[in-house]
Amino acid sequence: MTRRPDVVVAGGGVAGVMAAITARRHGLAVTLVDDNATPGGQVFREPSAFARTVTPPDHERREGDRLRELLRRSGVRVLSGWGIWSVQPGYRLDLSNDFAVQVLEAGSLVAATGAVERFFPFAGWTDPAVMGLAGASLLMRAGGVLPGRRTLVAGAGPLLFSVAHQVLDAGGEVVAIVDTATRTQWAARAATLALDPARLKTGVAWMARLARAGIPVLGGAVIRQARRGEDDLDVTIGSVRGGAPVRSVRCDAIACGYGLKPSLGLTRMLKARHVFDEAAGYWHPHADPFGRTDVAGLYVTGDGAGVRGAQMARLRGILTGHGLAFDHGRIDAATLAHLARPLLRAMRRLEVVSRAMTSLMNPRPAIMKEAEMHAPDTLMCRCERVSIAAGGQAIRDGAGDMNQFKAWTRCGMGPCQGRMCEDSARQLLARHTARAPTEVGAFTQRLPLRPVPVRALSGNFAYADIVLPQAAPP
Amino acid sequence: MGIQPSHAGRGFEAENGKILTQTVIFTFNSRPFTGYRGEILAAALRRGGIVALGVSAVDGTPRGAFCLMGSCQECLVLVGGVPRNACRAVVDDGLCVTSIAPLGGGS
Amino acid sequence: MSAVMSRPAVMDVAVLGAGVMGSTAALFLARQGRRVALIDRKAIFREASGVNAGTLTLNMTRAALVPHALKGREMWLEARSWLGRDVGAVATPGLSLAFTEAECALLEERAAARREMGAPISVVGAARALEVEPGLNTTVRAAAYCPLDGFIPAYGVGRGYCLALCEAGVEIMENSAVDGIARAGGHYEIVSAGQVIARARSIVLAGGAWLERMMAWLGLRMRVKCLVNQLVVTERLPPVMGSVVSIANGLLSLKQFVNGTVVMGGGWQGRGHVDTGETSVIPANLVGNVRLASFTIPRLSEARIARIWLGFESETDDAMPAIGPIPGWENAFVIGCVHSGFTSGPYMGRLLAQAMDGQAVDLKAFDPARLLLSLPSAHKGFCS
Secondary structure, three states: OOOOOOEEEEOOOHHHHHHHHHHHHOOOOEEEEEOOOOOOOOOOOOOOHHHHHHOOOOHHHHHHHHHHHHHHOOOOEEEEOOEEEEEEOOOEEEEEOOOOEEEEEOOEEEEOOOEEEOOOOOEOOOOOOEEEHHHHHHHHHOOOOOOOOEEEEEEEOOHHHHHHHHHHHOOOEEEEEEEOOOHHHHHHHHHHHOOOHHHHHHHHHHHHHHHHOOOOEEEOEEEEEEEEOOOOEEEEEEEOOOOOOOEEEEEOEEEEEEOEEEOOHHHHHOOOOEEEEOOOOEEEEOOOOOOEOOOOOEEEOHHHHOOOOHHHHHHHHHHHHHHHHHHOOOOOHHHHHHHHHHHHHHHHHHHHHHHHHHHHHOOOOHHHHHHHHHOOOOEEEOOOOEEHHHHHHHHHHOOOOHHHHHHHHOOOOOOOOOOOOHHHHHHHHHHHOOOOHHHHOOOOOOEOOOOEEHHHHHOOOOHHHOOOOOOOOO | OOOOOOOOOOOOOHHHOOOOOOEEEEEEOOEEEEEEOOOEHHHHHHHOOOOOOEEOOOOOOEEOOOOOOOOOOOOEEEEOOEEEEOOOOEOOOOOEEEOOOOOOOOO | OOOOOOOOOEEEEEEEOOOHHHHHHHHHHHHOOOOEEEEOOOOOOOOHHHHOOOEOOOOOOOHHHHHHHHHHHHHHHOHHHHOOOOOOOEEEEEEEEEOOHHHHHHHHHHHHHHHHOOOOOEEEEHHHHHHHOOOOOOOOOEEEEEEEEEEOOHHHHHHHHHHHHHHOOOEEEOOOOOOEEEEEOOEEEEEEOOEEEEEEEEEEEOOHHHHHHHHHHOOOEEOOEEEEEEEEEEOOOOOOOOOEEEEOOOOOOEEEOOOOOEEEOOOOEOEEEOOOOEEEOOHHHHHHHHHHHHHHOHHHHHOEEEEEEEEEEEEOOOOOOEEEEOOOOOOEEEEEOOOOHHHHHHHHHHHHHHHHOOOOOOOHHHOHHHHEEEOOOOOOEEEO
16 A cells, blocks of 8 residues: 555546645645546546547647646656545545445545536436536547537536537537527626636637527527427427527437536535535635635635636646645745745636626526426436426425425435435525525535445455444344 | 537547547447447447437436536446446447346336 | 513423424324424434334334334334325335354344244244345345335435324424423423423423433433434345345344335444534445345345435433333423334324323333433423
8 A cells, every 4th residue: 555645636627636736746745536537627638539539639638638747747646537435534535436445544635526517407308318518518529429410508608608619610510509698698797708818719709600600599598398309309498587488499419507516525525614605606615715624634626616617726726735735834834925926816817707707607596487487397306307396395395404305305315416406406495485595505415425336345255254233132 | 320520530630640549349238339449438329329328217218428527327337237337437349338227117 | 581572372282303203292192182382403304213224123123112113013004094194114024134153043032032022023944035035145044034024215204294293283393403491380481592482281302312411401311322323225226125134133124115225224333423413424334234235135236325324313221212201390201212213103102192191001111210310309490
């Protein structure tokens, strides 16, 4: 066994990799755990050899390759393909892959687990031809495969336009973009976007391209229903405010998502303080600029601390690395301040733009109300197939909090552990009980953070090896 | 199903001789498929026209890869008899992939 | 303290603790025509009663409690008749298994003790055990077979109770953490966050693992040991078993629910404390549990673990229940610390309601007086 590292970094996205490399440069022993086959996270996911031959080598790919190369040469011990299924204070991390388990211990833990996509239901969203926006992006960029020939792109936030652009790049067709935000809401953020000329330029280029290709952008709209036809989907689109359907389109794939939210498994398990960001519509762990949470030795960096995008994630990761060095006595306060200053300056500039984008990703409660009004049999929990109507009935029967709601409906009890349905459940409860989402709360985070195969956990054993608890009373 | 990019084979990086893609043969529910070594199952199957990877354990309706980041668990298949996410498991020569059998009944 | 508040109306009974014991007592008391308030620090059925392994077993029940467990099991299976709705109880056989010679002897001993108390348990050979449960590991040597066993998905039961209690006119007060009880003018005042939230002529303390704290409100000391049981559930699987399976020492509690998930209970401990209500898994303790389960039903090795959770199980000094009047306090009762309490819970709750109604029921063995380490010093004023 290798010696106990000073730091374990959980997550191999840009923030985690930069935190690990930076801490390592300060002389700390660092282990990075990542559940993907290779580091890079979602934004810099390593393309397969096939994808490299069929998609253009864009900025993300070059940056990702550079990141992987930096990590390879850094002296950071990398455990790829391992997921964390349990975390205990102190810190003990229980890892698993599909075949085995192992335990890792360290004094400091950096949660760099990034963001997950936020979803809200519409009738038919469990059809296999419907996938997340981020998922569609990964399929194209890392897999070199289009979601479908004719893709409908729907949801909220800048990822809509990025994915549409990628579909076109890969030679696919975008039948329409359905955006919960209106043109006016985007325009209101245009001035903010101007603070980040690079991003503004990219945005304008995307829009121009979509306009040239004649792709309809439907603002203030949501998918109301997707019905499976002979060999494609018949999709009805309506206004976010309800009323009669405004349009119907046919496609053979839907990419949808309502922005990103921090992945909170580790910080929730460790009971770090979380705060609710009203504009973004999600909880994130409370942390200082170096990522220190209120739990000793626990850091959070990158999008996991609040979704700000890859550029910010990189800066946050470096800052966390410096912070670790200071907290482990490798540098003094003056050095830390000196190292942090330019990073903090750069972050301040990006912060304004990132926050504007975050608020555009937040579809607000209207989205659940809309789904409820038009198709109460819509499934809000994909794993357990719980409908919005069944959820509403449980609330009327007396389920007043998230955990009772989960117990009475099984919503959130399936293999995804509520990651896909928690936002819907919260909004439904908030609406029915006339409370703020913060009052409604969250599902209690349970282990394992990812399903663990029994065989991996049990290993090879004989009956005599089984340690039994004390016998029950006679 | 034309979901392979139209410019497949343009060879963005292959031109520089940097990347060699090696094809492999694997089976999904006994049907042979071609994949490229190192790519995820979900991508190889979708290129081969497979969108539904199994059925819901609750109502038996088709399910497929949804989040592609190991979160939703909907792309679970059996790879050589072991339950694995198709968005994580990588194709290899002779891999035997099957859908998880429907439960039949239950509520 | 509460001078400016409008004083709550005086109820006939305030039940503190909305688990299976308290809720059943409340239900039957209300049906006797009493005005009942049911108060809980959290939501109804969210502690042990909603998070236990849902077993309707006799093999794992204490021998002395077999008669009650038999009655409780009956009630669960016929919930429609007294709760007004089905709670998903399923009757199956039960098997307690022996894989070693020592376990065979233990099995005989435990089966005999339960048989004596009325459980129809017989010790059978491997062939018969495999006939009852074809999914078993074939190296099984003997089994205690009981045709009367079964399970309930415990997490959903509170919903049926919630509806039934409302129909019966019980006032359910959730999220009301009580921090003391005062005696004033011939009735009890229930205090939460410094305010009187309910007044009642009688009280029933039904706080499970929190009973030691509750008794302290009355100046009484009753030791309540708290077990922090760790439970495991798999993803939905095709049918791998059809009975409730334990091992000879009374542990494991393995069963497959109608929805295909398999729950592995059985007494492996996690961390937790009743004062905070917080619990946490001990990952290392999971290995034994999962090994035993997958050894017993080999097909479980193909499954994935979907969730692990924990619950507080309460136990008195002699591991027998505390049910009956609280010595020294008028119209005050306690109910709890029943081993396999979920199984016999509805029966125990109804028994208490009957006793409070003046009906002749035998609660001698459960008399709380035997458990008291100190007697009340005063019958007045605010105790907290």
